[in-house]
Amino acid sequence: MDSLVQPHGWIALKLPSGGLRVLQVTPNTTISLGKYGSFPSNLIIHRPYHLTYELQDKQPDENFNRLRIVPASELYSDILSPDTSTNSTEGETPITNDEEDVENPLSTGIEYSLVDPESGAVVARTDRAELDASARQTLSTEQIEALKKDGTDAGRDIIAKLMLSHTAIDQKTEYSLAKYKLLKTKKYIRRFCVLPMDVPMLANWQLEKDATKILDIREEMIALLGCWANVHFGEVDQCEDAETQVPEQEHLRTPGRWLVVDDTAGLLVAAMAERMGILYSPDKEEPISTHRRESLDRLETSIDVVDPTAKLSDEDDDVKMTTEVQQQDAPDSESTQADRRAPNSDSKPRRNHSQPPFAQSNTLTLIHANQQPNLAFLRDYGFDINNPTHSPNHPLATHLMTISWLQLIQPELDNTYSSALPNVSSEVLRSWKANRRGTYYRKRRRWVKTRHIVDTTRKGEFSGLVVASTMDPISIMRYAVPLLAGGASIAIYSQSIEPLTALVDCYSIARRAAWVANPPEEAVGKTPEELEQWSGNDEFPLNPSLVLGASLQTSRVRKWQVLPGRTHPLMTSRGGPEGYVFTAWRVKPAEGKVEARGKARTRKRKVEETTKE
Structure with a gap:
């Protein structure tokens, strides 16, 4: 994550009263802090985080408040001063x-x-x-x-x-x-601290604003999900390219592929992406294209504006996309081919529409129930899932894949997956109009992308499963467990304990022993692959031999008042659901009959001792 406040980035301002104000830093604007005052946004851009600022009084010839950086010696004068x-x-x-x-x-x-x-x-x-x-x-x-x-x-x-x-x-x-002095200072002092918008900060702010949107999930529960699911940076990114293709067997062996079911508006996905190192964009500032720079230069020479980029952002992107489509769809002339063959460091190679631009390792696959996934919180980190072309350099553009439950269970019923587009020759494409060619390329890219996501997801071999959803966990496990590799970790969050208690009972030792001793009639004679896809019955809702170590836990971090001579836990805290986490591991059942061999020495000794007596 950047150590400096970047333009158009999201930050959190911690006020003296303890509240948080989350906002996007837009250049050449005014940031209002309510009763504390306002200040220009340019005063904090490209400055470090975790600095405490103080709003000074307006100068006679100025109409804005200047900021003063409060030194640490002044903030902690009571502790640092021995006198x-x-x-x-x-x-x-x-x-x-x-x-x-x-x-x-x-x-x-x-x-x-x-x-x-x-x-x-x-x-x-x-x-x-x-x-x-x-x-x-x-x-x-x-x-x-x-x-x-x-x-x-x-x-x-x-x-x-x-x-x-x-x-x-x-x-x-x-x-x-x-x-008394602390209360008055919090109420009247005009200070604030600039904090980065990381996942814990976003979770705490959303708990105060609208906790139901994130299923009342607390910071410690998010940490438990990430730890028990073993979410980490999997491997060096291996993106598919038009010239280099990875075989399917190698693709299944690549680690770092996690399956996610997220109903927290993208907070869980953001937490996992942060642990995997793909949440923040590595670029400090997005480079300005040549077409955009020329447009800005023309505007600056014609009219005098304060912030031309803010007025040209949307229109210039539309012009840029239209120009790229026209250049891509235009017939190849001799001059165009010569320019394409000429080396140019600014130009990018044309993308092959038959190869999806997705990474094969260190990825997240999100299963959602709607037509479009709800990942609103990812916009705070510069990525919009509904319009990924606006942030092509973001790591999530190539490491986050979304698939619906219909595409996962019955992909043939999905129109995007089943309606294949025929390959059209270049001669026929040149005879079409620009709008028709653009529509064909757009549908072709969407179809290739959907086929790639559905096929790779249904092949399985995921490294773990993380769930935070209001759906029945038993129904999720019925289709998600067969997609996990052997030894994969499972972590499921629920607001209440009852659904997870029923899930623990499905994988209990008693049910597994009953399954081995007297399997159901529907499962007799089936292969291990067929048993993994078994839909279950009333006695065995799930196959208990696929998961081991099922347990249930919860955790709540209690806040303490830490002051000299007055350290004690706070008597009151935020209410709401407690929240529980189910953890387990995916296993591959052993084929054939398992027997225990060895000498029963303990029993023989007991017989000898009884005979001597």
């Missing part, structure tokens, strides 16, 4: 200057002031006589709102005046005083 006690943060602690009246805290001679720890200057000062003893906080709501509108010194003035106007500040313990 600062636990009840002082950033020099905003009220201190008593009159030592004669310490015993009488309500005396009018006591004076409170705020001192800057770096310069030693007094920031603010007040006298107890000026405060109303009948009120805890003398500042009214109108006065606080007026201070917020002024917004001086990034909110620090409001915090200082609130502390000085509190009549019972001397009655607080050092812990309650620190907690």
